[in-house]
Amino acid sequence: MGPLTIVFARCLQAIPTVFGIVVVTFLLTRALPGDPAAYFAGASATAESIAEIRAKLGLDQSLPVQFWTYLKDLSSGDLGQSISTGQPVAAELLRRLPASLELTLTALLLSVAIAIPLGVLAAVRQDSWIDQLCRLVVTAGVSLPTFFTGLLLIYVLYFLLGLAPAPLGRLDLLHVTPPQVTGFLVLDALIAREWATAWSAARQLALPSITLALFTLAPLARMTRAAMLQALASEYLRTARAAGLSRGRVLMVYAFRNALLPIVTTLGMVFSFSLGANVLVEKVFAWPGIGSYALEALVVSDYAAVQGFVLSMAVLFVLVNLAIDIVYTLIDPRMRIEG
Amino acid sequence: MADAAFTPPLARISPPRSAFTRSFAHFRYVMTSNPITFLAFLLLAGMIVIAAFGPALVPHDPLATLADKALKPPSAQHWFGTDQLGRDVFSRVIIATRLDMLISVSAVAMSFACGATLGAFAGYWGGWFDRLSGRVLDTIMAFPLFVLAMGIVAAAGNTIQNIVIATAIINLPFYARVARAEVSIRRNAGYVQAARLSGNSEFRILLLKILPNTLPPMMVQLSLNMGWAILNAAGLSFIGLGVRPPTAEWGIMVAEGANYIVSGEWWLALFPGAALMLAVFTFNLLGDGLRDLVDPQRRT
Secondary structure (H helix, E strand, O other), rough: HHHHHHHHHHHHHHHHHHHHHHHHHHHHHHHHOOOOHHHHOOOOOOOHHHHHHHHOOOOOOHHHHHHHHHHHHHHOOOOEEOOOOOEEEEHHHHHHHHOOOOOOOOHHHHHHHHHHHHHHHHHOOOOHHHHHHHHHHHHHHOOOOOOHHHHHHHHHHHHHHHOOOOOOOOOOOOOOOOOOOOOOOHHHHHHHOOHHHHHHHOOOOOOOOHHHHHHHHHHHHHHHHHHHHHHHHHHHHHHHHHHHOHHHHHHHHHHHHHHHHHHHHHHHHHHHHHHHHHHHHHOOOOOOOHHHHHHHHHHOOHHHHHHHHHHHHHHHHHHHHHHHHHHHEEEEEEHHOOO | HHHHHHHHHHHHHOOOHHHHHHHHHHHHHHHOOOHHHHHHHHHHHHHHHHHHHHHOOOOOOOOOOOOOOOOOOOOOOOOOEEEEOOEHHHHHHHHHHHHHHHHHHHHHHHHHHHEEEEEEEHHHHHHHHHHHHHHHHHHOOOOOOOHHHHHHHHHHHHOOOHHHHHHHHHHHHHHHHHHHHHHHHHHHOOHHHHHHHHOOHHHHHHHHHHHHHHHHHHHHHHHHHHHHHHHHHHHHHHHHOOOOOOOOHHHHHHHHHHHHHHHOOHHHHHHHHHHHHHHHHHHHHHHHHHHHHOOOHHOO
16 A cells, blocks of 8 residues: 555544544533523523524424534634624634644654653663653652642742743743744744844743643653653663664664564553643643633633634644554554554 | 572461451552562552541641731741641641542543443454444543543533543543453453353353453552643633632632732642642552563563
8 A cells, every 4th residue: 555545544434433523512502501591691581582583593403413513613614602702613713723823833743752762862871860760750740730830930930030930921021922824823923033032922932731731741751751661671672782883872872773563552641631731831820722712611611612622722733643543554564564 | 609508488388378468468468579669669658658647637728818917938837837817737638638639530440441341342252342342442532631521511500520521531531441452362261161161151261260351450550640640720710610719629729829829829839739749759669660570571
């Protein structure tokens, strides 16, 4: 099979999953306690106006019909109206998505940059101080609640040392938001050549992304160490050593490339964690991403907004897993033969 | 070394012993061979005592507000200081242990029971039930789990009970998968065939012959999962779901304390956060220790 066929097959395999997600989010809306129509109609509603709204919302139809309407709305990108802001949910989510992505991706980059070298070194020098450090980081990372780490960092770096800016969103009030190109403030400011703004945005980004990175570091470092240990103990590595290849080549080419596969898989799992942890981190740092949007919606029971958030997070996660799956197939020749 | 001087270790143990002393000896062996597991066990015992007798141990009423004593730093009288309403943080942290444990233990117990049943049936009989349950579990796993829990609580209503159910649902796939794998590898084991030949019903075989053998890996999963369940439940209450304000619970206490961190009142958030961390840490250590016992190969 050619690589293109494999990519296509993987995409097809994702369709049932996406369908399952849509069914679950639809059922979640149906599980609402109370009557959404009465909610929309407000406190002064009469029985007729509630019935009218129910008909308008399509709630008097049978479940399959309602599901079909839901699917049709979804396919045209309509996630419903937010009750609290009156805006379409899809537009609001899209407007806030860059902030969340900027945070999540920075955190992931940071944690990959730390976790992989740490895990590799810990495996190569087993039981040395760096292995102990790796163990400590892994244990702490698994046990520390994200929101707690965030608050600790704020206390130490903002209140005590004054190194970090106040945890209030993406940009200091002194700076004007640069024209939007990528939606990532630091990049946008760099593109607009507003160095002070870029520096300020980067400073605001630092603490939340470190918080999130600390959380995602643990599983990555743990998996890197375990995968490297397994690769180092393998027969092919002994052969490579016996053949007199240089230490660096044995480690980086033969051991690391083989250890890379489980690491990439873990990366997908870690991404799922960070989408959840994002909500907590955004709350702690008043970060105006989709997580805080969902929280605002939760407080006022704005169901359409919460459902839209859950659905879009799940679809995002499926897409990331799909991408990882495809990368996986492309970098591992064995998968191609089996595929 | 002379062979005659060597006594095999087994010979030194006197053979007739009761089941109790035997299991106690095994417990002692496990605990002394790995001091960290022993430490975790002590921490767990402490936590259970605190959860059971918390209300009798606290020096102050956890709900009593004293306006003139608001936001006082830790002192001899108030070990962990007082919060914005003058409530004693130490008492609240202690009291909260019971609620936090209750939420996570009942969530994990629900996941365990439902997941084990589902996985055992799927693993034993296979077929359409296996495929269907596999699909459902895959769909759950396709969500970022914390986000799914948020959605469930938002839809089903903002109560502690729904926090428990949401946490149970997002943990279900882990148990079901372990149970399914463990049951399906034993489905045709020698002792199962022997039981079948001697006329046991399929249900009886699954319940009495196979399930007890899958318990060790399931217990490890339970212990490893427990810390995660606590973190999840606390995360949900941190964002304002489930537990209502005057109630003492670690997640919501950290959330309340978060507003005072920027002005330097660290003790409000630090102590409940540290308690949360300690609880999660305990269960993770315990889980790692148990896993080493059951499956030495995966020791990290």
